[in-house]
Amino acid sequence: MAIQTIHKAFKFRIYPNGKQRELFSMGFGCSRFVFNHFLRRRIDQYATTGKCLTYHDTAAELVTLKKNPATEWLKEVNSQSLQQSLRNLDTAYNNFFNKRAEFPSFKKKQGHQSFQVPQHFSLEGTKLTIPKMAPIRIMVHRPLEGKPKQVTISKNAAGEYYASILCDVVKQKPEYKGAEIGIDLGLSSFLITSSGEKVDPGNHYRAAEKKLAKLQRRLSKKKKGSKNRIKAKSVVAKHHLKISNQRTDFQNRLSLRLVHENQVIHTEDLAVKNMVKNHNLAKSISDAGWSEFLCQLEYKGSWYGCHINKVDRFFPSSKRCSYCGYVMAKLPLHIRSWICLECNTRHDRDINAANNILIFGRAGAARSSASAQKACGDASGGGTKPSRKTKSRSTSQASMKQEARLLAAE
Secondary structure, three states: OOEEEEEEEEEEEEEOOHHHHHHHHHHHHHHHHHHHHHHHHHHHHHHHHOOOOOHHHHHHHHHHHHHOHHHHHHHHOOHHHHHHHHHHHHHHHHHHHOOOOOOOOOOOOOOOEEEEEOOOOEEEOOEEEOOOOOOEEEEOOOOOOOEEEEEEEEEOOOOOEEEEEEEEEEEEOOOOOOEEEEEEEOOOOOEEEOOOOEEOOOOHHHHHHHHHHHHHHHHHOOOOOOHHHHHHHHHHHHHHHHHHHHHHHHHHHHHHHHHHHEEEEEEEOOOHHHHOOOOOOHHHHHHHOHHHHHHHHHHHHHHHOOEEEEEOOOOOOOOEOOOOOOEOOOOOOOOOEEEOOOOOOEEEHHHHHHHHHHHHHHHHHHHHHHHHHHHHHHHOOOOOOOOOOOOOHHHHHHHHHHHHHHHHHO
């Protein structure tokens, strides 16, 4: 059976002593300084010459920067951690030019802090060893898998320290087995499947909103710069961390169950960034965490043998009858069930949307398979010469709707 190599991270809580916390702060600060300094250098270089600095250019300048008496304190931390900051900056630029992310921004001293150690680290029992530092106490709650490649030391806003160890894990390619479903994400129900299952939303932020507002009011009354304000700020950060952990646990359990039970999951390609512009629903959409949930489905599907297929978000999944194909002219959000005017079938809005996503997902998969077979036939010389004219978007959507109607009738 074929094998594959995956990247898997293991995150553990670490408990540094006073001296180690000082060294961590120095590592955070130096890595942040290098990132911000060379981000400014890249911006200025492009503004004056119209050319961008490469990673090798910034790495050469980093050596000169360490020799400068004003910044020779950069020598006190691991040199590879500083080089990794340059690689992170280069990756951020590549993601921006490839339209995968926004333009890189300057790192701040407040909030989440981190630095990376790509080599010369070890984990033995309850001790983690990294360069230029004594062994650090670590809570290993599960064994590592594969070969460790990199460790990231981080500190969150609540003042907790973590070590995330990235490993290369070699495993057999999974077998695709199980059912095929369509899922629709919502707010009244977090997830609805084409089989009729409805998963209640976590509403973790909503449940803790009153207590969080109370803690925020206490924080606002503390004098700026005082120790009491620092303590109150830490309490608020810990409450936010608890909400985040609850949401992550909920999504991990649900996504893992779905990829184990199914071999194909069809879902909508949601534009969550645009959806949160609706100020009436923005808080609930952000609390649901749809984007993170879809990301978890994708990487877990590749690990455990479940194909995740995304359907075009512009298909009328809610307004279309999944039995006859009739499309309602209007269907406001407050209408949760409706009757088809053509076949008189009563639909639950969310389950009908999940069924339509399944139908359109199958139709799209069938089109992709047919196109691949045609391309193979053309490459082997048995196919006909393709026409120069290309189909318009409306024509392709109409043909897909026709295929979906045939699949629904089967």
